[in-house]
Amino acid sequence: LLDKMGKLADSEKEYEEALSANQKLFPGNDNPTTLNIWSSLGVVYLKLKKYHEAEEVIKKSLEEREKSLGPGHQLTLISRNNLSGVMQRLGKYSEAEEGFRVVLKGSSELGENHPKYLRAMNNLGELLRESRMKLDEAGELLNSALNGREQVLGKDHPDTLTTRYNLAHLLHDNRQFEKAAPLYKDALEGMMKKLGPDHATTINCAKNFDLLK
Numbered sequence: 001l002l003d004k005m006g007k008l009a010d011s012e013k014e015y016e017e018a019l020s021a022n023q024k025l026f027p028g029n030d031n032p033t034t035l036n037i038w039s040s041l042g043v044v045y046l047k048l049k050k051y052h053e054a055e056e057v058i059k060k061s062l063e064e065r066e067k068s069l070g071p072g073h074q075l076t077l078i079s080r081n082n083l084s085g086v087m088q089r090l091g092k093y094s095e096a097e098e099g100f101r102v103v104l105k106g107s108s109e110l111g112e113n114h115p116k117y118l119r120a121m122n123n124l125g126e127l128l129r130e131s132r133m134k135l136d137e138a139g140e141l142l143n144s145a146l147n148g149r150e151q152v153l154g155k156d157h158p159d160t161l162t163t164r165y166n167l168a169h170l171l172h173d174n175r176q177f178e179k180a181a182p183l184y185k186d187a188l189e190g191m192m193k194k195l196g197p198d199h200a201t202t203i204n205c206a207k208n209f210d211l212l213k
Helices: 002-025 030-045 051-068 073-088 093-108 115-131 133-151 156-175 176-196 200-213
Strands: none
Touching: 002 030, 030 051, 030 073, 051 073, 073 093, 073 115, 093 115, 115 133, 115 156, 133 156, 156 176, 156 200, 176 200
16 A cells, blocks of 8 residues: 555656646647646546545646537546546535536446546446445446446456445445345455455455445
8 A cells, every 4th residue: 555655656756747847848838738647647646545635636627628629529528527536525515416417428328338537437336336326226236336337347357346346335334235146246356366455445345244244
């Protein structure tokens, strides 16, 4: 974990230096490389739990991408998805929900089995689970995302495992323990192989599964 945090800190420094250099060459906020660096730097900030810094740079990339590419462009939707993730971490659930719904609608144009659409379903479903706002819809979204990811990505793909864990967590929250347990078990076994025992998602899955025992 410390090694991973160290690598993220290195990435943070590299992106900040690249941003400074690029803005000297191309002043202004609309240069495509600047927007890409903002977007990537925002994700690093998010992983480092620097949520306010992440919000600032991702908002910039979103605003400029909306102007230059349009609100429905896939790069714009990536920025909106990342910003919605920041809002979720900050507990601003209504703003996060609004953003994730825009991403879901935009991604639907790619097809119902496209990985980006399946990711959008997972993200909105997990938000609705975490916020306890619309649990029935959360279940529908996570079930659909899981079925789709199993077909498209495979049952042991890390994204599929994450959705399986999210669905188990929702069932756990709803006290449907017998349904949650096998999903936790399958997700944990896959995560141990694919992500390793020290990965944050593996650790969280193991903790929640232990609560059922």
